[in-house]
Amino acid sequence: MFRSISTRISYMVAIIIILSTVVTLFFIDHTLEKDIMNAQGRTARNTIRMGLLYLKEGKQSIDDYRKQAYDNRKSAVKDAMKIFISQLDSYYDLYQSGILTEKEAKEAAYKLARTTRYFNDDYFFIYSEGLLVLAHPDSSLDGKNLSNNKDKKGYVYGPEMKRLGTSESGGFMEITWIRLGSTKPVPKIIFMKPFSKWNWMIGTGIYVDDIEESVKAQGESLINNMRKGFAQIRLAETGRLFIFDSDKKVIVAPLGAGPDFADTINLNTGKTLFHDLKDVGRQGQWKLDYKVRRGDGNEVLKQSFVQFFSPLGWYVASTVPLREIDNPVKSLVFKQGIISFVILIFAFGLIYYFVRKICLPIQNVSQVAFHVSQGDLKEAKNVFLNKIDPDYLRRITSFESFEDSNHKFDEVDHLVKSFHTMLNTLNSLVSQVQQSGKMVTGSALKLGSAIGQLEVAVENQAIATQELGSTSREISATSTELARTMNESTGVAITTADLANQGLLDLGVMSQSMETMRDASGGIFSKLSVINSKAANISSVVTSISKISEQINLLSLNAAIEAEKAGEFGQGFSVVAREIRKLADQTAMSTLDIEKIVAEMLSAVSSGVMEMDKFRKQVDTGVSNVEVMGDGISGVVDQVRSLTPQFEAVNEGMQNQSEGAEQISKAMIQLSETSIQTKDALEEFMSITDQLSTSVDSLEAEVAVFRVENES
Structure with a gap:
């Protein structure tokens, strides 16, 4: 498709x-x-x-909040510890002043520790340096040693408490403990401070569960x-x-x-x-x-x-x-695919429109090339006239060269213009080749007819020459016999008279034969003249054929050049042009052969005309001699008895006549050979003419496939 x-x-x-x-x-x-x-x-x-x-x-x-809260709470604990220790100092001063005994002073201190509360029910306690409980709000702990005691999380806090309680500056520690009156363990800060006057460790604890609750609330x-x-x-x-x-x-x-x-x-x-x-x-x-x-x-x-x-x-x-x-x-x-699809449809339509617009001339030119390949130049011309825009065709063909134009032309314009030029050139070339073929065909027919006539004339000439040769041989034999007879007649006069009478009769026959030979030689001369004239006409026809073959060769060369310009679209016609050029070359070679043969034939015919003219003159002379001889023999017959001495002269004349007859016989033999050669040349020329006719027929068959614009 x-x-x-x-x-x-x-x-x-x-x-x-x-x-x-x-x-x-x-x-x-x-x-x-x-x-x-x-x-x-x-x-x-x-x-x-x-x-x-x-x-x-x-x-x-x-x-930061916890730290601040703990720092504030610790600061408050320190302040409370200072107040508590200052009260202990007052009890020690009372002991030192003797107002209270040591025991009373210590009991007062123990009571103070058990009963003092601050903040959120926080309290003080008094331990010995060996971690023996001396005073604690929880009376169940009094007298216990807490060295190995643990908080509610299992932390053994005794050693750390002892370390802080014996340190000059004291310190804080954290444990988990149960608030008084509660069962829930809560974090607690313990502050330990030494009371060296009685070798005590004073401690206080402050529960920080409220701080942790606040911290927890902030976390929440x-x-x-x-x-x-x-x-x-x-x-x-x-x-x-x-x-x-x-x-x-x-x-x-x-x-x-x-x-x-x-x-x-x-x-x-x-x-x-x-x-x-x-x-x-x-x-x-x-x-x-x-x-x-x-x-x-x-x-x-x-x-x-x-x-x-x-x-x-x-x-x-x-x-x-x-x-x-x-x-x-x-x-x-x-979405991108939908957009791309829409763009594809639009682009395809737009591209198809512009590509079709660009390629339409190429499509039309391809149709032109197809019709040219089929030899239908007329239909190819119609495609140019009917399918290609006339304004476009006029515009691109109005310039000899695209370089001389101010307009911009592309390869398609070059292709269309080249095909248009090639089509016009090819149409003209094929028309000329067809006309030349017709002319060559007519000339070949005429040449064949002339050669046929010439062949008939040559055959007639050959027959006449053979008859004349036979007659000449007979004359030669008769003359020889007459000479011998005249030699014998020298001694026998009576026999000579009889023989003279017989010779007179033979002379009459010879006169008739000489007349026939003169007429035949005249006919041969006229036929050779006609042959010479026809050969001259053949030469002119050959010259015309040579010119036609040169014109065909030139036209085929031009066609090949145009086909080469057309590129691959002209390859088919380039093959046709090469075939035409080959036929033209064959025609030229055949023409040269014909010209050579015609020249040889002209030479042979001219030689035959000259020899026949010479022979005709000799025959005329022979006829005249026969007439003179007839008169002489008549005189001899009348005066033979009285003119016997003249037989020697007659004998000598007969010898001469015998030699002349022999020369005529040789000339006729040569003329017969020339006629045979002429016939052979005519046969060869006829063969060449047939070849020329075949070549012309082949050329016409090749060109006949083309239908040119001026054909009906």
Whole structure:
């Protein structure tokens, strides 16, 4: 099925656009997905960093609050301790002044320790340097040694208490203890101070559970603020941040998480999600891709980023379904595909329009080339006139050279102009070749007719020459016999008279034969003259054929040049032009052979005419001699008896006549050979003429396939 070049170019461009679009969409899909994943990862990491920064600031704020609260509380404890020790000093001064005994002073001090309260039911106690309880609000402890005693968390606080209680400056320590009248252990700060006057260790404790409760409240407030802040942060569509601690306890759950969120299993590893996130967070790897099963039983691919916050032992992590990252990419690629498809349709239509507009002249020229290859130059001309825009054709053919024009022409314009020029040249060339072929055919027919006539004339000449040769031989034999007879007649007069009478009769016959020979030689002469004239005409015809072959050769050369200009579209005609040139060359060679043969024939015919003219003159002379001889013999017959002495003269004349007859016989033999040669030459010339006619017929057959514009 034929497809136009415009359609093929449009298909090719469409395929290129489709391939480039597919590659672009694939590249966009791959690159965009990668970029969005990276962007999502950066967003998640930055969001987690912001959460960590907020946690750090909150932790710092809580720590500052605790530190400030503890510092204030410790300062108050120190102030209370100063007041208590100052009272002990007053009891010691009373002892020193003798107002109170040592025992009374110490009992008063013990009582003061047991009954004194400050702040939140806080109290003082007195230990010996060996950690023996001397006075304590809890009377059950009086008299006990607390060296190996433990707090409610199992901390053995005795050694540290002894160290601080014997130190000049004293110091603070923290234990977990049960408040008086309560059963719940709470944190407590113990301040120990030595009372060296009686080798005591004075201590006081202040419960800081209120501080811890306040700190805890601030922590809860921090967590609530984190929940509110994380609820406002979105990663993709449903992605959220969440916080869990090292015990896999959810601190801040993501929005929509169920109560079993902490028990979520990573289907890729078979372990809990928090376990895998802890490993990633501890190792600082940030990202974890995992698969979980939703409540409806469907599996979902997700991606998390996690970071460990060591001050609190918390993990801040994100969770985003991967489909929410892929869906925007797929949506964008789909939209891009729709846009690309619309652009492809529009581009294909636009390209097809312009390519068809550009390639339409090429398509028309290809039709012209097809008709030229079929030899239909007339239809090729009609394609130029009917299918190519006349204004366009007039514009590109109005210049001898495109370089001389101010207009811009492309390769298609060159091709159309070249085909138009080639078609006109080819039409003119084929017309001339056809006309020349007709002329050569007519000349060949005439030449064949003339050669036929010449061949008949030569055959007649050969027959006449053979007859004349036979007659000449007979004359020669008769003359020889007559001479012999005249020799014998010299001695026998009577016999001579009889023989003279017989000779007179023979002379009459010879006279008739000489007359016939003269007429035959005249006919031969006239036939040779006609042959000479025809040979001259043949020479002119040969000259015409030579000129025609030169013209054909020149035209075929021009056609080959035009076909070469047309490029591959003129290859078919270039082959025809070469064949025409070969035929022209063969015609020229045949013409040269004919010319050579005609020249040889002219030479032979001219020689034959000359010899025949000479022979004719000799025959005339012989006839005259025969007439004279007839008169002489008549006289001899009348006067033979009286003119016997003259027989010698007659005998001598007969000898001469015999020699002349012999010469005539030789000339006739030569003329017969010349006639045979002429006949052979005519046969060869006839063969060459047949070859010429065959070549002309072949040339006409080759050219006949072309239908030129001026044909009906």
